Amino acid sequence: MKYLFQLGHQPQISAAEITAVLSLHRFTASSLHHRENFLNLETDQQLNCEGLIEILGGTIKIMQKINFANIADYLLTKKSEGKIHFSLSGPDSRQLALEAKKTLKSAGCSVRYIEPKNTATILHNSLIQRQTDLTIFANEIFVTKAIQPFEEFSQRDYDRPQSDNKSGMLPPKLARIMINLAQIPKNAAILDPFCGSGTILTEAMVMGYGNLIGSDISAKAVADTEKNLEWTKDNYLLSPISYLLCESPATQLTKHIKPASVDAIITEPLLGKPLTGRENIEKLQAQTDELAKLYIDSFKTFAKILKPGGVVLFIIPKFLYKDEWVEMDCVDKIKKTGFKTVPFEILGSKSVEHLTYHRPDQHLARTIWRFVKKVSVDHLSAPPGISPC
Ligand SMILES: C[S@@+](CC[C@H](N)C(=O)[O-])C[C@H]1O[C@@H](n2cnc3c(N)ncnc32)[C@H](O)[C@@H]1O
Numbered sequence: 154m155k156y157l158f159q160l161g162h163q164p165q166i167s168a169a170e171i172t173a174v175l176s177l178h179r180f181t182a183s184s185l186h187h188r189e190n191f192l193n194l195e196t197d198q199q200l201n202c203e204g205l206i207e208i209l210g211g212t213i214k215i216m217q218k219i220n221f222a223n224i225a226d227y228l229l230t231k232k233s234e235g236k237i238h239f240s241l242s243g244p245d246s247r248q249l250a251l252e253a254k255k256t257l258k259s260a261g262c263s264v265r266y267i268e269p270k271n272t273a274t275i276l277h278n279s280l281i282q283r284q285t286d287l288t289i290f291a292n293e294i295f296v297t298k299a300i301q302p303f304e305e306f307s308q309r310d311y312d313r314p315q316s317d318n319k320s321g322m323l324p325p326k327l328a329r330i331m332i333n334l335a336q337i338p339k340n341a342a343i344l345d346p347f348c349g350s351g352t353i354l355t356e357a358m359v360m361g362y363g364n365l366i367g368s369d370i371s372a373k374a375v376a377d378t379e380k381n382l383e384w385t386k387d388n389y390l391l392s393p394i395s396y397l398l399c400e401s402p403a404t405q406l407t408k409h410i411k412p413a414s415v416d417a418i419i420t421e422p423l424l425g426k427p428l429t430g431r432e433n434i435e436k437l438q439a440q441t442d443e444l445a446k447l448y449i450d451s452f453k454t455f456a457k458i459l460k461p462g463g464v465v466l467f468i469i470p471k472f473l474y475k476d477e478w479v480e481m482d483c484v485d486k487i488k489k490t491g492f493k494t495v496p497f498e499i500l501g502s503k504s505v506e507h508l509t510y511h512r513p514d515q516h517l518a519r520t521i522w523r524f525v526k527k528v529s530v531d532h533l534s535a536p537p538g539i540s541p542c
Contacts, residue, residue, distance in 0.1 A: 184501030210329030351378030
């Protein structure tokens with residue numbers, strides 16, 4: 154089966170997420186083309202596109218190849234359903250669409266071509282139900298099977314009761330991508346030790362993870378996370394889910410969480426003061442050193458509370474100074490606290506040590522790393538379970 158994924162605005166991250174999710178669900182897939190915002194895959198089994206789009210954070214559309222030589226032949230199979238509404242994307246799409254329209258009209262069909270402006274156009278014209286949103290890619294025709302539930306993402310981003318614009322919020326789609334990159338089962342105990350207003354935990358809750366722990370040095374952040382988790386529960390009609398929250402510096406979590414009891418830490422830590430782009434290099438370097446120390450000290454604690462083989466999805470920022478990035482030299486020191494890095498596989502590309510999330514208007518980029526706690530004999534006998542915060 155051939156599929157085409159339209160990737161979000163950080164295509165490398167989206168492709169790594171698809172690779173991680175397909176591998177977690179044991180699908181064998183090979184890449185046919187990976188071009189700009191598209192990943193074209195061949196799989197051994199049929200994909201449940203509607204189910205998959207509900208899981209992924211970085212994919213805009215999932216399309217499946219149809220075995221028709223031209224668009225008009227395919228659309229003619231829809232003749233019995235009444236007026237044919239369709240849209241077409243890809244090279245020369247407008248001209249090809251007009252030619253198809255002419256052919257269909259001469260075959261006695263009533264037909265309307267809809268310019269493919271954005272995903273909202275597709276939804277409002279029910280083109281998914283009609284199976285008539287078409288894309289031409291590598292000389293093959295694909296029909297859209299599923300589209301990102303973007304209204305739900307934006308509801309969680311903008312309508313939740315508490316947000317913290319000062320310390321910054323992770324976009325919910327990126328939170329979801331990080332959770333997927335951790336490749337963990339639904340019963341995993343997930344901790345966000347810098348939970349802020351709880352974006353990662355709320356996204357994990359929506360995805361069906363039911364063993365959540367959040368902590369933050371700020372009492373307000375903990376209270377905000379609680380309000381947002383309750384709001385998410387109410388809005389998404391989720392079955393009872395337990396979570397634990399506590400106010401604590403990340404470096405002192407052993408006072409609240411039992412040794413070797415956490416499966417995964419997924420977090421965006423303190424990223425430093427918001428930047429204007431006018432900071433001098435000394436200031437940026439001082440901020441970088443301070444954050445590196447916090448991260449290394451936090452990993453010393455993570456090594457104690459994580460189970461052996463436990464995973465950490467962690468954001469390390471880098472800062473723009475003039476045209477150069479000021480990067481943080483902390484990965485080797487983190488590894489010395491008992492971790493190894495696990496590269497991200499990407500179908501159709503080489504695997505990478507880290508992924509980078511950056512928007513052109515920002516002076517900060519987030520690099521995403523996956524660490525795994527090395528298995529050591531001392532931790533194997535530690536009792537599982539979480540003690541209340
Ligand atoms: C960038 S924000 C996290 C935002 C979060 N991902 C969200 O979307 O809401 C970083 C958080 O780290 C917290 N923090 C700062 N220093 C900390 C420390 N030493 N230990 C734990 N939390 C800390 C801050 O209070 C802040 O809420």
